[in-house]
Amino acid sequence: MAQITPARRAASHLLWQVLGEGRLLSEVEGDSRLAPPDRARALRLATGTLRGLPRADHVLNPYLRKPPVPRVMAILRLGAFELCTGGDAHGVVNDCVAIAALHKKSAPMKGLVNAVLRKVAAEGPAAWEAAPTPRMPDWLRGPLLAAWGRDAVRTMEAVQAEPPPVDITPKAGAGVLPEGELLPTGSIRLAAPGQISALPGYEEGTWWVQDAAAALPARILGAKPGEAVLDMCAAPGGKTLQLADAGAEVTALDISERRMARVEENLARTGLTARCVIGDALEHEGSYDAILLDAPCSATGTMRRHPDLPYAKDGSEFMGLFELQARMIDRAVDLLKPGGRMVFCTCSLLPDEGEVQIEEALARHPVLRPDPAALDQPGIEEAWRTDACGLRLRPDHWAGRGGIDGFFIAAVKKAAG
Numbered sequence: 095m096a097q098i099t100p101a102r103r104a105a106s107h108l109l110w111q112v113l114g115e116g117r118l119l120s121e122v123e124g125d126s127r128l129a130p131p132d133r134a135r136a137l138r139l140a141t142g143t144l145r146g147l148p149r150a151d152h153v154l155n156p157y158l159r160k161p162p163v164p165r166v167m168a169i170l171r172l173g174a175f176e177l178c179t180g181g182d183a184h185g186v187v188n189d190c191v192a193i194a195a196l197h198k199k200s201a202p203m204k205g206l207v208n209a210v211l212r213k214v215a216a217e218g219p220a221a222w223e224a225a226p227t228p229r230m231p232d233w234l235r236g237p238l239l240a241a242w243g244r245d246a247v248r249t250m251e252a253v254q255a256e257p258p259p260v261d262i263t264p265k266a267g268a269g270v271l272p273e274g275e276l277l278p279t280g281s282i283r284l285a286a287p288g289q290i291s292a293l294p295g296y297e298e299g300t301w302w303v304q305d306a307a308a309a310l311p312a313r314i315l316g317a318k319p320g321e322a323v324l325d326m327c328a329a330p331g332g333k334t335l336q337l338a339d340a341g342a343e344v345t346a347l348d349i350s351e352r353r354m355a356r357v358e359e360n361l362a363r364t365g366l367t368a369r370c371v372i373g374d375a376l377e378h379e380g381s382y383d384a385i386l387l388d389a390p391c392s393a394t395g396t397m398r399r400h401p402d403l404p405y406a407k408d409g410s411e412f413m414g415l416f417e418l419q420a421r422m423i424d425r426a427v428d429l430l431k432p433g434g435r436m437v438f439c440t441c442s443l444l445p446d447e448g449e450v451q452i453e454e455a456l457a458r459h460p461v462l463r464p465d466p467a468a469l470d471q472p473g474i475e476e477a478w479r480t481d482a483c484g485l486r487l488r489p490d491h492w493a494g495r496g497g498i499d500g501f502f503i504a505a506v507k508k509a510a511g
């Protein structure tokens with residue numbers, strides 16, 4: 095039998111880990127035997143399939159009398175995605191049949207895989223085009239409808255159905271940069287991302303990938319040269335790089351050793367420096383002029399980049415995150431010097447992880463003051479401002495430009511004495 099395309103085989107395994115085992119792609123070890131381009135292609139195939147999963151099901155359902163075992167369904171969904179988005183029919187169908195033959199639960203159904211995908215190759219692309227825009231799962235759609243309304247949620251879903259743009263943050267005084275659109279907030283939206291590590295300036299470390307929304311918290315904190323700044327949940331380090339680039343004495347703290355290795359790689363590539371500490375933010379000691387708290391959260395604002403989230407999660411674990419966020423804010427208040435500044439942010443669309451957190455923090459800590467002036471940054475639109483001292487960013491903002499990640503960002507100050 096001909097060899098299965100390595101990226102396709104790896105993509106089918108990734109899909110199984112998300113759909114069958116409920117794991118996030120970020121928690122899954124990629125296949126280290128694969129060449130980097132194959133690993134990147136496998137990830138593209140898996141995320142593309144997940145982003146279009148309701149469309150794939152819409153295409154497949156007419157050919158299935160009842161849903162086959164989950165492992166077979168994952169293979170069919172991958173095949174449907176590829177066949178409906180320009181994949182080579184012969185290669186896709188043969189590989190999917192061969193992948194089915196690899197596992198004892200799916201092997202008896204390789205005939206079904208072959209028959210269904212041949213029909214999809216002929217009739218699927220038109221059905222894919224005609225399928226409705228994929229909806230968010232009910233556990234998330236319900237709270238978002240209540241918070242932002244039907245029109246906003248529908249626009250978010252339309253934005254999330256498309257592959258997201260890639261934004262970069264240029265290093266101060268950066269010479270070589272890839273081509274792209276300069277966004278009003280200072281990020282650059284790449285014209286043709288392709289293989290990131292092959293773009294001009296990547297090797298030299300003149301920029302790093304960071305969504306335009308994710309670049310705002312560090313700009314709002316406004317770190318100054320020589321200031322002691324804590325990046326309290328730092329990995330993989332986009333915000334650490336911005337703070338270090340501003341000339342601050344940065345302590346980058348994160349509980350995950352694996353993720354902290356990414357911060358160190360990013361610092362090395364860009365030639366920037368920060369003190370990297372692996373540890374629990376709740377137990378960290380020190381005294382800082384400014385703190386950036388990018389707290390662990392539901393990550394519902396980055397679903398267009400992480401379309402695995404709705405399938406690996408069901409919202410049941412979020413309550414624990416809300417509590418952790420509040421405890422981290424309390425710890426940050428202790429670690430701030432009098433007169434110090436803090437930016438709290440989460441890449442979440444849930445008010446419980448944003449507006450509600452900061453409102454409750456201001457009530458718990460009379461020593462904290464809203465700092466709305468810190469939000470006066472280039473490109474920030476009035477409509478994004480919330481009461482007191484926050485910014486609410488949603489994927490439906492800048493929808494005509496490809497959208498923006500969902501974030502909540504708040505700026506506060508600790509009273510001087």
Ligand SMILES: C[S@@+](CC[C@H](N)C(=O)[O-])C[C@H]1O[C@@H](n2cnc3c(N)ncnc32)[C@H](O)[C@@H]1O
Pocket residue numbers: 326327328329330331332333334347348349350353373374375376388389390391441
């Ligand atoms: C939203 S991510 C941070 C993203 C990062 N600021 C950036 O811009 O690249 C949240 C991080 O919090 C870290 N984290 C979770 N619990 C923590 C804790 N108790 N102490 C420190 N870091 C923690 C996670 O490992 C994760 O890297």
